[in-house]
Amino acid sequence: MTAPAASGPxxxxxxxxxxxxxxxxxxxxxxxxxxxxxxxxxxLAFLSPWVIGFVVFTxxxxxxxxxxSFTDYDLVNSPRLVGTQNYRDxxxxxxxxxxxxxxxxxxxxxxxxxxxxxxxxALVLNRLARGQGFFRTLVYLPVMTxxxxxxxxxxxLLNGRSGLVNEVLSWVGITGPAWTTDPAxxxxxxxxxxxxxxxxxxxxxxxALKDVPVQLHEAATLDGxxxxxxxxxxxxxxxxxxxxxxxxxxxxxxxxxxxxxxxxYFGNAATASSSGDAALMYAVYLFQQAFQFLHMGYASAxxxxxxxIILLITVVQVRVxxxxxxxxxx
Amino acid sequence: xxxxxxxxxxxxxxxxxxHRNPPSRPGMSQRQHQLLTRGLWSLSILGACxxxxxxxVWLVSAxxxxxxxxxxxxxxxxxxxxxxxxxxxxxxxxxxxxxxxxVVGLVAAIAVTVSxxxxxxxFAYFRFRWRGPMFALVLGTMMLPGAVTMVPxxxxxxxxxxxxxQVPLWAGNxxxxxxxxxxxxxxxxxxxxxxxxxxxxxxxxxxxLFRSIALPLAKPALVIVFVFELRASWTDLVKPLIYLRDxxxxxxxxxxxxxxxxxxxxxESQWEIVLAASVxxxxxxxxxxxxxxxxxxxxxxxxxxxxx
Numbered sequence: 001m002t003a004p005a006a007s008g009p010x011x012x013x014x015x016x017x018x019x020x021x022x023x024x025x026x027x028x029x030x031x032x033x034x035x036x037x038x039x040x041x042x043x044l045a046f047l048s049p050w051v052i053g054f055v056v057f058t059x060x061x062x063x064x065x066x067x068x069s070f071t072d073y074d075l076v077n078s079p080r081l082v083g084t085q086n087y088r089d090x091x092x093x094x095x096x097x098x099x100x101x102x103x104x105x106x107x108x109x110x111x112x113x114x115x116x117x118x119x120x121x122a123l124v125l126n127r128l129a130r131g132q133g134f135f136r137t138l139v140y141l142p143v144m145t146x147x148x149x150x151x152x153x154x155x156x157l158l159n160g161r162s163g164l165v166n167e168v169l170s171w172v173g174i175t176g177p178a179w180t181t182d183p184a185x186x187x188x189x190x191x192x193x194x195x196x197x198x199x200x201x202x203x204x205x206x207x208a209l210k211d212v213p214v215q216l217h218e219a220a221t222l223d224g225x226x227x228x229x230x231x232x233x234x235x236x237x238x239x240x241x242x243x244x245x246x247x248x249x250x251x252x253x254x255x256x257x258x259x260x261x262x263x264x265y266f267g268n269a270a271t272a273s274s275s276g277d278a279a280l281m282y283a284v285y286l287f288q289q290a291f292q293f294l295h296m297g298y299a300s301a302x303x304x305x306x307x308x309i310i311l312l313i314t315v316v317q318v319r320v321x322x323x324x325x326x327x328x329x330x
Numbered sequence: 331x332x333x334x335x336x337x338x339x340x341x342x343x344x345x346x347x348x349h350r351n352p353p354s355r356p357g358m359s360q361r362q363h364q365l366l367t368r369g370l371w372s373l374s375i376l377g378a379c380x381x382x383x384x385x386x387v388w389l390v391s392a393x394x395x396x397x398x399x400x401x402x403x404x405x406x407x408x409x410x411x412x413x414x415x416x417x418x419x420x421x422x423x424x425x426x427x428x429x430x431x432x433v434v435g436l437v438a439a440i441a442v443t444v445s446x447x448x449x450x451x452x453f454a455y456f457r458f459r460w461r462g463p464m465f466a467l468v469l470g471t472m473m474l475p476g477a478v479t480m481v482p483x484x485x486x487x488x489x490x491x492x493x494x495x496q497v498p499l500w501a502g503n504x505x506x507x508x509x510x511x512x513x514x515x516x517x518x519x520x521x522x523x524x525x526x527x528x529x530x531x532x533x534x535x536x537x538x539l540f541r542s543i544a545l546p547l548a549k550p551a552l553v554i555v556f557v558f559e560l561r562a563s564w565t566d567l568v569k570p571l572i573y574l575r576d577x578x579x580x581x582x583x584x585x586x587x588x589x590x591x592x593x594x595x596x597x598e599s600q601w602e603i604v605l606a607a608s609v610x611x612x613x614x615x616x617x618x619x620x621x622x623x624x625x626x627x628x629x630x631x632x633x634x635x636x637x638x
Contacts, residue, residue, distance in 0.1 A: 039456060042536040046452025049445045050468065053505020058471055061482035068481060075488070121378055127371045137623050138379045140630075141386070144615040146565035148583040149608040152590050153389050156601060162401035164388055196385065200630060207631030256475055259567040259583075268591040286477050291572055296481050303477040310475055 069300035079297065086301035096302070098277045099285040102187060106281065107254040109191045115246060118198040122205035123231075136206065139199040151263030154193040155180055165192070180264070183278035190261060190279065194254075201246050208242035209235065237326040244321045251317070252310055258283040282306060389612075393605035400601045414606040418589070421603060424610060426578060427585035431564055434499050434581055439559040442503035442510060443552055449506040450514035451540050455526065465515075472508045476568070484572060494575045499566075503559070510555045513632060517551035518544060554629040557622040564615060586611045 044051075069086055071079035090096055125135055145153075157164045160178030169176040179189035212235055220230045236243075258281065265279040266288075286306070290299035392400050393414055394407040418424065453465055483502075487493040492501075526539050534542070545552070570584035577588065589607045593600040619626060 039536075040458055043452055043456035043458045046448055046456065046536075046540070047464070049504065050449040050452075050506045050511065053445075053502070054467070054471070056486075057483060057502055057505065058474065058479060061479035061486070062474075064482035064485070065478050124371055124375050124378065128375060135375055135379060136627060137619075139382060140623070140627065141616070141619065142382055144561065144619045144626075145612050146567075146583050146586070146615065148565075148567050148586045148590070149389075149612045152586065152594065152604050152608045153385060155595055156392065156401070156605070157385060157388065159401065162403070164403045167403050196382065199382065203627055203630045252473070252475075256477070262571075263567070263587055263590060264595070267587060283477065287568075287571070290481050290484075296485075299477075300481050303475065303480065306475050307478050310473070314473065 065300045065303060068297050069304055071297045073296040074294045075296065076294075082297070086298050087305075089298065090301060090305060095277060095280065095285060099280045099282045102278070102280055103255055103257070103282040105187050106190060106257065107251060109188070110194045110254050111247065111250045113191065114195060114198050114201060114250060115243070117195060118201035118246075119205050119243070121198065121202040122209055125202070125206050126209045136203060140203055141199065142197050143200045145197075147259035148263045150193065150196070151260040154189075154196075154260070155264050158189045158193070186265075186278040190257075193260060194257075201250065204242060204246055205239065208239040212238040240325045244317070244325045248314055248317055251313060255306070255310060255313075256283045257281050258287065262287070389605060390609055393602065393609045395602060397600060397602050400605065411602065414602045415610075418603045418606040418610070421593070422585060422589050422607065423577065424582075424585065424607065427580050427582045428610075428614075430496065430579060431582040434496055435560050435563040438500035438503045438563040439556050441500055442507050442559045443555045445504055446506040446510035446555060447514050447545065447548065447552060448540070450511045451518055451544050453511065454515045454518035455536075455539070455544075468508050468511055480572070487573070493573060494579075496574070496579055496581075498573045499563070499569050499581070507559075510559070513555060513629065514548065514551055516632070517548050521547055550625070550628075553622065554625045554632075557618060557625050558629055560618060561615060561626075564618075582611050 068079065070081060070083060072082045072085075073079040121139060125132060125139070128135060142150075158166075158179035160166060160176065160181060163176075163179070165179065166176030177185040177188075179185050179192070216234050216238070217230055220234050225233065261279055261281050262284050266284055282302075283306075286299055286302045289295045289302060387405070388403070391405055391407055394411055395402070395414075396409060396411040399407070449468075453461065453468075483498070484493060487498045492498060521544065525543055529539055529543060564581075565583060566581075567583045567587060570581045571587070574580055574584055577585070580588065586604075586607050590604050592598065594604040
């Protein structure tokens with residue numbers, strides 16, 4: 001399509017052209033520039049599914065969502081322009097502020113804890129002389145569980161009166177809190193639940209640990225470095241790229257947490273009232289606004305606010321990482 | 331306990347090459363020190379696995395207990411109540427939901443595998459002016475929260491009269507998905523370019539390069555994409571919540587949510603039914619995992635490397 005070499009043959013002479021230009025193509029190899037219109041057209045053909053999907057399901061909806069965020073729309077009556085009203089409402093909506101606070105608390109607790117425990121797990125797995133594949137499989141297994149099933153299961157495990165978690169705590173003399181009903185303990189309970197699926201991150205770390213060259217460790221040992229010094233000065237810098245990647249991905253995912261929380265505390269009148277708003281996450285509130293209250297305009301404004309927050313946090317993380325992350329060969 | 335576990339792990343030590351011996355500590359022979367360390371490592375991994383696996387054991391066990399004993403936390407159900415599974419079978423159209431999930435999952439997984447492979451090949455093989463920025467755009471869409479496009483996408487399907495069908499659950503997959511495009515492109519780039527050049531000289535067309543050379547060679551990567559999407563589709567709650575109204579069209583997570591709402595918290599408190607349904611929802615994923623575990627672990631590992 002956008003080939004710089006203008007000498008491309010007309011489409012009718014295709015078979016001849018293919019063999020005639022084959023020689024020069026060889027010389028250019030992987031890194032060659034464009035090769036005429038025919039190839040350009042095929043490139044576009046191969047990319048077309050994504051281009052169409054991007055226009056119809058990403059770019060189009062983004063524009064539509066931005067426009068909707070300045071309207072009042074309930075699916076029944078046609079959208080009515082209200083200017084910045086939705087955005088001004090965001091600031092004074094107490095439930096929005098609650099949902100934001102809940103989400104931030106959850107993220108601040110979940111992300112560092114999950115990363116730390118996953119790293120610990122990966123380090124232990126990496127030290128195993130045998131059975132590593134087997135244990136890696138076991139550790140990853142919880143990640144396969146559907147979020148709805150996780151939610152159902154942990155409603156019972158975290159039950160204040162007779163749940164397994166509190167029973168185990170009672171063995172060491174601790175009277176566990178009412179994880180699922182006490183507003184002060186609902187979020188710590190959710191964090192506890194989220195730690196059950198750290199296997200995904202642990203497997204990523206394990207792969208990164210395996211890529212750390214053994215020679216570096218040997219050299220450090222010869223220089224008299226102890227285990228902690230080797231970890232701090234060899235392992236950590238070598239896997240810092242991966243740690244940084246999981247930090248960004250886990251943060252973005254955590255800010256959008258929905259399924260388990262919705263399963264446990266929302267969905268029918270009784271569950272919604274019993275937990276108050278202690279479990280109201282941002283994504284849950286957005287879903288309620290859009291598909292229960294049918295405030296499509298307000299929900300769109302909420303979505304854009306979330307997008308901006310995620311963008312901001314990611315930019316900050318990238319800035320910080322630029323100074324602290326070591327990239328091999330770069 | 332600690333010493334016995336450590337001892338048994340230590341006994342296997344001589345067979346395994348160990349890293350260079352650390353400098354010995356005072357008051358402890360080198361061998362003792364080594365045994366202790368190995369024991370501690372083995373113990374911590376066993377502890378972690380116990381913590382991670384016990385909820386599964388608990389779930390299966392509790393799903394086989396009568397209602398009054400769901401909460402007794404004992405390992406072995408006594409009395410044994412397998413009739414919970416019969417009850418849930420009668421109370422909810424589980425078979426219908428499972429069939430729905432299987433159909434939607436297969437269509438979604440096949441669609442996204444094929445379309446992502448086509449696009450990934452386009453990015454890996456062809457050289458064109460806007461390739462770099464375009465690929466950056468593909469990756470950039472991964473950052474976009476689903477919430478931003480959620481409402482307008484619903485409106486599109488609503489306008490098309492398909493908002494209460496299963497079509498929105500898979501139709502978006504016909505256009506490729508950023509993460510899978512990235513994964514497959516990385517794989518295509520590892521194939522030697524000479525292979526394609528030779529076929530071109532022999533007169534093969536580009537679609538043929540893709541179908542007869544790239545696709546068969548990319549099979550391992552295609553399997554990764556397929557099993558990942560099958561899992562994603564099987565476990566997704568958001569789209570079914572938005573789109574499905576008729577319980578006859580529910581996928582299994584949406585159905586399980588309905589079961590929880592009816593029999594669980596705020597409902598009739600028949601937790602044994604909820605738990606039996608949870609086991610049935612999870613079981614296919616466990617089977618899928620053991621069939622394709624190598625691919626899951628490989629795919630996940632690739633994710634991290636892509637970011638590094």
